[in-house]
Amino acid sequence: MILYIIFNNLIVFGLNKYYDIELTCRISSLVNALISTVGSILFLANLISYTSFNEVVKYNVVYITTDIYLYIEQLIDTKDINEMMVHHICFLIGSFISHINPVFYAYGIMSEGSTIFLNTRWFAINNYYFTNIDLHTQLLWITFLVFRIINMTHLGFLMYNSDCYHYTFLVLPFITLNYIWFYYLTLRTFTSIKKIIK
Numbered sequence: 001m002i003l004y005i006i007f008n009n010l011i012v013f014g015l016n017k018y019y020d021i022e023l024t025c026r027i028s029s030l031v032n033a034l035i036s037t038v039g040s041i042l043f044l045a046n047l048i049s050y051t052s053f054n055e056v057v058k059y060n061v062v063y064i065t066t067d068i069y070l071y072i073e074q075l076i077d078t079k080d081i082n083e084m085m086v087h088h089i090c091f092l093i094g095s096f097i098s099h100i101n102p103v104f105y106a107y108g109i110m111s112e113g114s115t116i117f118l119n120t121r122w123f124a125i126n127n128y129y130f131t132n133i134d135l136h137t138q139l140l141w142i143t144f145l146v147f148r149i150i151n152m153t154h155l156g157f158l159m160y161n162s163d164c165y166h167y168t169f170l171v172l173p174f175i176t177l178n179y180i181w182f183y184y185l186t187l188r189t190f191t192s193i194k195k196i197i198k
Contacts (some may be wrong), residue, residue: 004062032063033115040106049083064088111145141189148178
């Protein structure tokens, strides 16, 4: 766990000596999204053990805790602080009870697959590394549909129909947020598609 804290802090605060903290936080978010997505897919496909997956859970806790700190201290843009706090707190609680049914947590953090393109879109908007904003908006829309709408709705049904149905309350705020976010993302995506068609 100490190594994860050092690694994540090096990304967020170490790189901050050279880059803006919004950028270093996006890099940290991208790293977490890749670890969470790949780790959860490997675990759900029985390609890694629970012990290995638990390391993914630990890294997830380090990332979430750091992000909460950044929001509370207003070191990053706080316009979506309320939604992000609900999102982070639900996942933090989920991580601490993930041992009860790690499959549920794996489905939950697999939703980070869309965060990969949320970050690459942000990079494109801010002229870091990528330039095609419309492409990254469309990739975000596709992965959001797969990982956050279909996957998380499926997780909600799995949890509700299991012995752990009483933990469904952790997933419901997240599912609700995802549907709201997806509505706004869809409006943006179809606006960018209309521009391409014209």
